[in-house]
Amino acid sequence: xxxxxxxxxxxxxxxxxxxxxxxxxxxxxxxxxxxxxxxxxxxxxxxxxxxxxxxxxxxxxxxxxxxxxxxxxxxxxxxxxxxxxxxxxxxxxxxxxxxxxxxxxxxxxxxxxxxxxxxxxxxxxxxxxxxxxxxxxxxxxxxxxxxxxxxxxxxxxxxxxxxxxxxxxxxxxxxxxxxxxxxxxxxxxxxxxxxxxxxxxxxxxxxxxxxxxxxxxxxxxxxxxxxxxxxxxxxxxxxxxxxxxxxxxxxxxxxxxxxxxxxxxxxxxxxxxxxxxxxxxxxxxxxxxxxxxxxxxxxxxxxxxxxxxxxxxxxxxxxxxxxxxxxxxxxxxxxxxxxxxxxxxxxxxxxxxxxxxxxxxxxxxxxxxxxxxxxxxxxxxxxxxxxx
Amino acid sequence: xxxxxxxxxxxxxxxxxxxxxxxxxxxxxxxxxxxxxxxxxxxxxxxxxxxxxxxxxxxxxxxxxxxxxxxxxxxxxxxxxxxxxxxxxxxxxxxxxxxxxxxxxxxxxxxxxxxxxxxxxxxxxxxxxxxxxxxxxxxxxxxxxxxxxxxxxxxxxxxxxxxxxxxxxxxxxxxxxxxxxxxxxxxxxxxxx
Numbered sequence: 001x002x003x004x005x006x007x008x009x010x011x012x013x014x015x016x017x018x019x020x021x022x023x024x025x026x027x028x029x030x031x032x033x034x035x036x037x038x039x040x041x042x043x044x045x046x047x048x049x050x051x052x053x054x055x056x057x058x059x060x061x062x063x064x065x066x067x068x069x070x071x072x073x074x075x076x077x078x079x080x081x082x083x084x085x086x087x088x089x090x091x092x093x094x095x096x097x098x099x100x101x102x103x104x105x106x107x108x109x110x111x112x113x114x115x116x117x118x119x120x121x122x123x124x125x126x127x128x129x130x131x132x133x134x135x136x137x138x139x140x141x142x143x144x145x146x147x148x149x150x151x152x153x154x155x156x157x158x159x160x161x162x163x164x165x166x167x168x169x170x171x172x173x174x175x176x177x178x179x180x181x182x183x184x185x186x187x188x189x190x191x192x193x194x195x196x197x198x199x200x201x202x203x204x205x206x207x208x209x210x211x212x213x214x215x216x217x218x219x220x221x222x223x224x225x226x227x228x229x230x231x232x233x234x235x236x237x238x239x240x241x242x243x244x245x246x247x248x249x250x251x252x253x254x255x256x257x258x259x260x261x262x263x264x265x266x267x268x269x270x271x272x273x274x275x276x277x278x279x280x281x282x283x284x285x286x287x288x289x290x291x292x293x294x295x296x297x298x299x300x301x302x303x304x305x306x307x308x309x310x311x312x313x314x315x316x317x318x319x320x321x322x323x324x325x326x327x328x329x330x331x332x333x334x335x336x337x338x339x340x341x342x343x344x345x346x347x348x349x350x351x352x353x354x355x356x357x358x359x360x361x362x363x364x365x366x367x368x369x370x371x372x373x374x375x376x377x378x379x380x381x382x383x384x385x386x387x388x
Numbered sequence: 389x390x391x392x393x394x395x396x397x398x399x400x401x402x403x404x405x406x407x408x409x410x411x412x413x414x415x416x417x418x419x420x421x422x423x424x425x426x427x428x429x430x431x432x433x434x435x436x437x438x439x440x441x442x443x444x445x446x447x448x449x450x451x452x453x454x455x456x457x458x459x460x461x462x463x464x465x466x467x468x469x470x471x472x473x474x475x476x477x478x479x480x481x482x483x484x485x486x487x488x489x490x491x492x493x494x495x496x497x498x499x500x501x502x503x504x505x506x507x508x509x510x511x512x513x514x515x516x517x518x519x520x521x522x523x524x525x526x527x528x529x530x531x532x533x534x535x536x537x538x539x540x541x542x543x544x545x546x547x548x549x550x551x552x553x554x555x556x557x558x559x560x561x562x563x564x565x566x567x568x569x570x571x572x573x574x575x576x577x578x579x580x581x
Contacts, residue, residue, distance in 0.1 A: 005411075005418045005426075117430070138453070170453050174427040175411055177418055177449075273451035359455040 006178040008171035011139040012078065012104040012164070013038035014178075015146035017048055018186035021102075022073035022193075025053035025064035029083035030116045031168040032106040036078045058083040062090035062101075069099035070208045072198030074150070077101065080168060081108035081122045088126065094161045095130030095224060097208055100153030101161040103131075104146060107269065107320075108168040109356045117357020118168035120269065121321035123297075124330045130224050132162040132231055133298035135268040139176045142166045144248060145295075147181070150190045151238045157230040167270040169357065181245065189245060231299045252301035254293040257283060258308060261290030263372035266309070266335055267318040268294045271353075271360050278365040289369050294331065302338035309335070310344040314375040316368050318384075322352045328381055347375050353384035360385065394539055395456045396443040399475050400465035403435045405526035409465070410441040413530055416548035417540060423450050438473050445539055461537055464488060465512070465525045476502050486532050486578065488512035488525045493581030508536050510578040512570075519573060520566040527567050531574035542575050 006014065012035050016024070024043070026036035043052040051068075055061045058079050069075040079087065084105060094101050109115040110122050123133060134149060136142040142164065149162040166172050181189070197206045212220055232252055239250035254272070257279055258264060267275060272293040282289040292308055294301070309315060317336075319329025327333065332350035339345050351368060354360045364385050371378050396413075400406030407428040414426035425444040442456045458478045467489040469475060476485060486508040487496055493507040510532045512525035520527065534545050546568055553564040 003418065005415045005424060138451075167453075169427075169430050173430065174425055174453070175414055176425055177423055270453040273453045276451045361454050361457070362452075 003177050003179045005175050006139055006143075007034070007173050007175045008136070008139040008142045008166040009034035009106070009173065010038060011143040011178045012146055012166070013042070014180060015143050015186075016076055016104070017042045018181070018183050019074070019076065019102075019147065019150055019190060020048045020187070021050055021076040023051045023053065023065070023068035023075045024077060025055055025061045025068065025075070026077045026079065027055055027058045027061045027083060029058070029080045031108060031172045032078045032080035032083065032104065034172070035104050035106070039078075058086040059089065062087040062094065065101045066090060066094050066097065066099060069094070069101050070097060071200045072193070072195030074154075074193040075099070075101045076103070078104040078106070080106040081110055081116075084122045084126060085110060088129070091126055091129040091131060091161075093209070096220065098159040098224075098227070099161060100150075100159055102146070102149050102153060103161070103163040104142075105163040105165045106168045106172045107165050115356040116168070118170050118270075119320045119355045119357070121355075123163065123165050124321045124323075126163070127298055127330060130160060130228065131298060132158075132160055132296070134162065134164045134296055135294065136164065136166045136171065137270055137272045137293065138171060139166070139174065139178050140248075142171060143178055143180065144242065144246070144250065147186060147189065148235075148238050148242055148250065151241075152231065152234050154193055155230075155234045155238075158227055158234050160224070160227055160231065165269070170270045179246070185245065189242070228299050232296070232301060235296060250295065252296045253304055253308070254295060255308060256291040256293060258290035258292060258312070260288055261312050262288040263314045263369055264290040264292060264309070264312045265316045265318055265365075265368060265372075266292045266294065266305075266331060268297065268331065269320065271318060271320070271365075274360060274362065275365050278362055278369060281366075282369055287369070287373075297331075300334050300338070302334070305335060305338045306342045309339060309346055310342050312346050314372045315346050315348045316372055317348055317350050318368070319350060319352050320354045322355065349375060349378050349380050349382060351382045351384045355386075358385055392446055392448060393450060393452070394443075394445045394461070394537060395459040396445070396461045396463065396533070396537075397456060397459040398441040398443075398463045398465065399469050399473060400439055400441070400526070401435075401469070402437045402439050404465045405524060406439055406441040406465055409463070409526035409529060410443050412549070413533060413545075414443050414445065415552075416545050417445050419548050420540060420544055422446065422539075423448060425450055438469055460484065461486065461533065463529055463533060465529060467491075470496075470500060476500060479505060481505060484508060484536050486510070486529070486536055488529060490514070493579055497581075506536070506580055508532060508578050508580045510574050512574055515570050515573045515577065519570040520563070528570040528574035531571035532578040534571075535575045535578050536580070542572065546571060
C-alpha cells in the first residue's frame, strides 16, 4: 500500500476523489476550505465525474446535497464551525429523508468570540440531528473513516447521513504519513450506490419531504431511532471488511492499555494521540494508566463504554467543548449516563479543555492523571489549561 | 519515548518558505521510510510578518499532536528576525540554532547572548542568489539542516529533491540544477561553533 505525506484536509480530499461522488455542494470555510478547494480542482481537472455545485452559503450547500441525494445521487460536502451552524436547519431534514450524505467536518470553535481554531463545539452542537458522528485522531483515520462512512451510511439498514471529523489545524493542516488504497480498491470497497427511490425516476413518481403531522410524524421519528440502533453493528461489519483490505482495525471505541488500568481518561480526536505518549510514560513508572478513545460519538456506544469503564476506579472524561450547562461537557454527561444503571460505577470527573485551539500539552495531560491518583480531592467539574 | 522524536522549529517571514521547507524536509524523510509531521503555526500570517513552522521526525509512528515547545533544532531563515523574535525560546541545553547570516557563530552567540548548545551559520541568502538566481534561503537551509541533524544523508535529500523537482520543473532543467547546488553548498559551508 503506497504511503503519502498528506495533511488531514488532503487525506479527506483524496478519499473524496477516490469515492468519486455524483454530487458535491460546498462553501469554503477555514479550516475545512482546502478539502473542497482541492476537490474542486479534481473536478475541474476531470479526475472525478462529480457534479461540483459552488453555492452561496452552507445553508444552500446542505440544501443542494439534500436535493441531489433525494434524486438518488451519492453526495458529499465539507465544512466547519459557523458553516456547520448555518447547515443546522437542514441537517435533521437529511436524516428524516434518510439520505446518506457524507460530510467531512473539521472541528472548529463556534463563535463567539470569533476564533478559527479547534474545539468540538460545532460538532457537539449537531449531536442530536440524527447524523452518525465519527471522530478521527489523525490524518490516517480521517482517510479511513471517510471511506468507511460511505458504506455505513448507505447500508440498507441505516440510510442515515454521516459526519467524519478531524481536529481543526491540529490534524487538518498537519502533514503526516497516510497509507492510501488504490482507486480501484476504494471503488470495489464502497460499491455502487443503490437508491431505493429517486426523484428522477419518472416511472415511479414519489413525494419526498411531505407534511407529516400528528398522524405519522412520531412513527417516522421512531423509525429514525431504529435506524440509529442498527448503526453500531454495521460499523463493526464495515470495519471488519476494511481491516481485511488495509490491516487497520477500527471499532466504536479504542481501548488503550485499559485492561488493567486503575486510572483512565475518556477522550476523542487528536488529544488521544498525545495522551498515548503520557500513558506510555506513566506505565514505564509502574502507574496503571489507560484511555478509552471514543471513535463513534453518534450513535453513542453506551453499553460498550459501560462494559469497559465499570472496572476502573478513577476516570477523567475530557470535553473539548463546554455545554455551559453547569453540569459538565457532552462527553461527560453521556458517559455518566452510560454507567448510571451499571451495578459498578467508577468515580468520574470532568475536564473542559483546549477550547478555541488552546494547546493541550503533555504536562496538561500528566496533571490530569496525577489528579486521578487522588480523585476524591478533585471537584467534579474542572477546567484544564485555562487562566482563572 | 520522546527522545526518539526529532523536533524542529523554522522561523521565517511570510513568503520566505518556512512552511515549504518544513514540508520538503518531512516529505524527503518520509520517502526514506521515516514517520513525519510538518505543520505551520497559524496566526494572522501576512507577507513579511514573522511566521513559524514545525517538524517531528522519527523512525517510529508519531502519535503526539500537541505543539512543539522544546525543539532540538531551530532554523532561522531571516537574520533580521533575531531582533524581534525570541528564536532560542525553548531550545534545550544541547539544542542547535542554525541561522541564515553572513556572521560567524561567535558573533551570533554574542548578539543573542546565547551560551549553550551549538550555533550553525550559513549564508543561505547569498548561496541561493548565486545558485538559483533569486533569494530563496529555504532551499539551502535544507542542506545545513541535513549536516547538523544527521537525520538524513546529503545523498538522500539530494536524491529526493531531484525526483520532485524533475516532476515540477521538467521544462526548466536549470532550476533543478540550481536548487540541488544550493543544498550541497549549504551542506558544505555551514559553520558550527
